[in-house]
Amino acid sequence: MKKGLLQGIILIAIGAFIIYWAIDHSPNASLGEKVGDLLEEDSYRMSEAWYYTSLVAGSIIALLGLRNLLTK
Known part of the structure; x- marks a missing residue:
């Protein structure tokens, strides 16, 4: 799994939890x-x-995660 993909998933999970x-x-x-x-x-x-x-x-954390997920 690519590093950006994993970071994106983790950031989305953290943002959603917050x-x-x-x-x-x-x-x-x-x-x-x-x-x-x-x-x-x-x-x-x-x-x-x-x-x-x-x-x-x-919201900002989740959007950053989504950006990481879509661009990597």
């Missing part, structure tokens, strides 16, 4: 999710600034 993590820990959760967070001892919600930063960073 986007998933941000969406899963969104500060814009529904009321049901917020009540559920109160019952769980290890619940976590991101601040809005980190939420949008994570979405942008994950």
Whole structure:
């Protein structure tokens, strides 16, 4: 497997995970999710600034991976 292809796949996976993590820990959760967070001892919600930063960073990383995947 070519180095660029492997790097592209890894970057896409990392970017997708960061986007998933941000969406899963969104500060814009529904009321049901917020009540559920109160019952769980290890619940976590991101601040809005980190939420949008994570979405942008994950998107950029995934796009770089896609570029690597398509050009190599």
